[in-house]
Structure formats: structure tokens, C-alpha cells
Amino acid sequence: RDSLDIEIRIMPYSEDQFLLVARDVTQVKRLDSMRREFVANVSHELKTPLTVLQGYLEMLEEPEQTPPAMLKKAVENMNAQSDRMGNLVDQLLVLSRMETPSDDVFDHEVNVPALLEQLQTEAHRLNEQKQHKLQFNIDPIHIYGKESLLRSAMQNLITNAIRYTPEGGEIEVSWKETSGGVEFSVTDNGKGIPAQHLPRLTERFYRIDEDRNSASGGTGLGLSIVKQAVEHHNAQLDISSTPGKGSRFAFQLPHGLIKS
């Protein structure tokens, strides 16, 4: 290790003797600083839309002085900002639920094709503006797993592909039997991700700079949720991407989880 944080205490031992107690608090301090960073990030992410909302509310205090076109725009923007806050709170709740390990992950049968049919309907709605060609290739495979976690993982990956692919792209969602088990994958032909970002992509609140301030509505929590949800199924999230060509996000569940 590079350095240690040591806490030293001097305690009385006998009349003329003391005890020197040294405790390694490196891990405790590291967790504490992660927690502080997390709270600071959440506060910042909530504060930004709130500031925008407050600005518009001030303007609406004198509606007679605001042109109707501007009023309409204000309401649209306020809606977008409150959606953004709502998304953030939803994702925080999902993350906090996942903190508590549950031992019933593999107790239930999940009808993945039915789940993906629902996600396909949602994807088409989200895709109305982007007009991507969406293709779903789904094998009729049910598995043992936790539906809420799989839904979060699959939904986030599909949403990201739609969001980060320029209009008129091609996105393929697939659920297929492979030699190693059954694989879920989302492939897009969008802008791709520069290699230096890949190792940090699943960190909470990590976003690529140019996407941070965009109106995409993202929070930077999506892929950290996907990673945890996939790991709860003892699987791994694989990301491969070529800038300018596109990205592929996938995870594979072993044969043992397939419901025969």
C-alpha cells in the first residue's frame, strides 16, 4: 500500500505505565471520503435543476410581462428539469435498494422475452425523436434471477444506446443462447467511447465531459446500476467500443440459470 492512516491512542495501563494503541483507519477514512463525495455529487445534481426551476418561477411571478411563446418554453423546460430530478431520485432509490444484498436473487423464474417486450414498447416511445432503426432479436429463454434488477440493467443499456447515438442510427438488442449460457447485448452504431473513459464508465456519476452538460437527461448513475445488477447475478458487464463506430454492452448468464 502507498500510505496508511494510523490513529494513535494513549491509554492508562497502570500507575506509571501507558498503553499505546495504533489502529489502521485507512479503509474507514477511504469509505468516509467516498460517502462524502457521493453526498456532494447528489446535492450538486439536485441543486442544478432546482436552480433552473427557481429562475423560471421568478419569471412566472409576473406572467403578464412574459410573452406567451416564452411562457410555453418555460413550462417545457420546467417539465424537463422536474423529470431530471425525478429520474435522479428513482435511480438513487434503485441503488440504495441494491446496497442490501438479497439472498433470493435466484429464487424466481423471469420471463425475459415478456420483459423485453415491455422494454421494446418503452424504447419505441423514447425513440420517437431519434428515429433509430431498433431491432430486437429475442430467443424464448426464461431464467432464474431477479426481475427488478434485470429490468434496470436492460432498460439502462437500451436507453443509453438510444440517447448516445445520433439520429437515424441502428440499434440491436439481443437475448441469445451462446456456448457459455445466455447473453444479453445492446449494440449501437453511435459515437462510441474513447478508450481512456472505459475503465471509469461504471463509476457513480461518471459521465464523458461532452455529455455532462447536454440535455440528454442522464445522471451518470445508469451504468453503475447496470454493473451492480449484473454482478448480483454473478455475471460481468462487458463493454467494447470504437470511437466513431459504435459500442456494445453485454452480459452473459451461465447455463445453470436457464429454466429448462
Ligand code: ADP
Ligand atoms: P448517464 O445517466 O449519463 O447516461 P451512464 O452511467 O448510463 O450515465 O453512462 C455514463 C456515460 O457513458 C454517459 O454519460 C455517456 O457519456 C457514456 N455512454 C453510455 N452509454 C453510451 C453509448 N451507448 N454510447 C456512447 N456513450 C455512452
